[in-house]
Amino acid sequence: MRWLHDIDERQPMNVKFINPFLDGTVSVLKTMAFVEPRAAKPYLKVDNLAKGDVSGIIGLTGSATGSLALSFSEAAILKIVSNMLGENIKSLNSDIKDAVGEITNMISGVARKHLEAEGFYIQAAIPTVVSGKDHSITHVLGGPSLIIPFEIDEGTFVVDVCLNE
Amino acid sequence: MSEKNIKVLIVDDFATMRKVVRNLLKQVGYDDIVEAEDGVMALKALKTHKIDFIISDWNMPNMTGLELLKAVRADAELASTPFLMVTAEALQDNVVAAVKAGVNNYIVKPFTAEVLNEKIKKIMDSIGK
Numbered sequence: 001m002r003w004l005h006d007i008d009e010r011q012p013m014n015v016k017f018i019n020p021f022l023d024g025t026v027s028v029l030k031t032m033a034f035v036e037p038r039a040a041k042p043y044l045k046v047d048n049l050a051k052g053d054v055s056g057i058i059g060l061t062g063s064a065t066g067s068l069a070l071s072f073s074e075a076a077i078l079k080i081v082s083n084m085l086g087e088n089i090k091s092l093n094s095d096i097k098d099a100v101g102e103i104t105n106m107i108s109g110v111a112r113k114h115l116e117a118e119g120f121y122i123q124a125a126i127p128t129v130v131s132g133k134d135h136s137i138t139h140v141l142g143g144p145s146l147i148i149p150f151e152i153d154e155g156t157f158v159v160d161v162c163l164n165e
Numbered sequence: 166m167s168e169k170n171i172k173v174l175i176v177d178d179f180a181t182m183r184k185v186v187r188n189l190l191k192q193v194g195y196d197d198i199v200e201a202e203d204g205v206m207a208l209k210a211l212k213t214h215k216i217d218f219i220i221s222d223w224n225m226p227n228m229t230g231l232e233l234l235k236a237v238r239a240d241a242e243l244a245s246t247p248f249l250m251v252t253a254e255a256l257q258d259n260v261v262a263a264v265k266a267g268v269n270n271y272i273v274k275p276f277t278a279e280v281l282n283e284k285i286k287k288i289m290d291s292i293g294k
Binding site: 027028031032081084085086094095098099101102105106108109110112113116121124126 | 179180181182184185188224226252253254256257273274275276277
C-alpha cells in the first residue's frame with residue numbers, strides 16, 4: 001500500500017483517498033455547474049490558512065475519520081454558482097455561501113460512495129461555510145491535509161482532505 | 166391528470182439547492198412548485214396545499230428526509246403521496262431504511278433534469294397517474 005507521508009510520519013494519508021475526492025469534485029461541478037475543472041498535482045498542506053476566499057468544510061466519521069474542505073477563489077465560485085442557478089451573481093452573497101455548503105455536501109457524498117466500494121463506510125455531518133481573505137480551516141484531526149488544486153477558466157479552487165483510518 | 170400538471174413540493178434546507186431543483190423541474194415542464202426548508206415546514210405545506218409529489222433531501226436539520234417520509238406515510242391523508250428522496254450518497258443502509266419506510270424511489274446528487282424527469286415519470290407510471 002502506498003502512502004503520502006513526507007510531512008508527518010505519524011499521520012500518513014492513504015492515497016486511496018485521493019481519487020474519490022478528485023472524481024467527486026469533477027462529477028459534481030460538471031453535472032451541476034457545467035464546468036470542467038482541471039486538477040493539478042496533489043500536495044500536503046501543514047498550515048491552517050485557506051487557499052481561497054470562501055470555504056466549505058464537512059466532518060467525516062466512520063471507518064475513516066477527518067474532514068473535507070473546499071476553498072474557492074471569488075472568481076471561480078461566482079462562475080460556478082452563476083451556472084448552477086442560471087443567474088449572473090456578482091458578489092459573495094448568501095446564495096454563494098449556501099451553494100458552497102451544498103457543493104461540499106455533494107462532493108463528500110460522491111467521494112464516500114466511491115470509498116464504500118473500497119471498504120470504507122463513512123458518514124458526513126452538516127457542512128459549514130466560512131469566507132473572507134486568508135481565513136483559516138481547522139481540520140478535525142489537526143494534522144497535515146492533502147490538497148488537490150483545481151482550476152477552471154475563471155479561477156482556482158482546492159479540495160483539502162484530512163482523513164485517516 | 167397529466168403528470169406535468171402536478172403540484173410538486175421541494176424540501177431542502179439549502180435555498181440554492183431548492184432553486185437548482187426548481188430550475189431542473191421547469192426545464193422538463195413542471196411549473197407548479199412549492200418549497201419547504203425542512204421536514205417540519207414540509208408537513209405544514211402538505212396540510213395547506215394539495216401536493217401531488219414530494220421531492221425531499223435526506224440530510225436536513227430539525228427533521229430529516231427519512232423522518233419526513235415516515236411522518237407522511239403515518240398520516241392517513243398524506244400516506245399515498247409519491248415521495249422521491251434526494252441524497253448526496255447512495256449508501257446501502259440509507260437506501261434500505263428509505264425503502265422500508267415506503268419511499269417510491271431515490272435520486273443521488275448530482276443529477277440532471279433528464280434523470281429527475283425519468284424518476285418522476287417512473288414513479289407516476291408505477292402508481293397509475
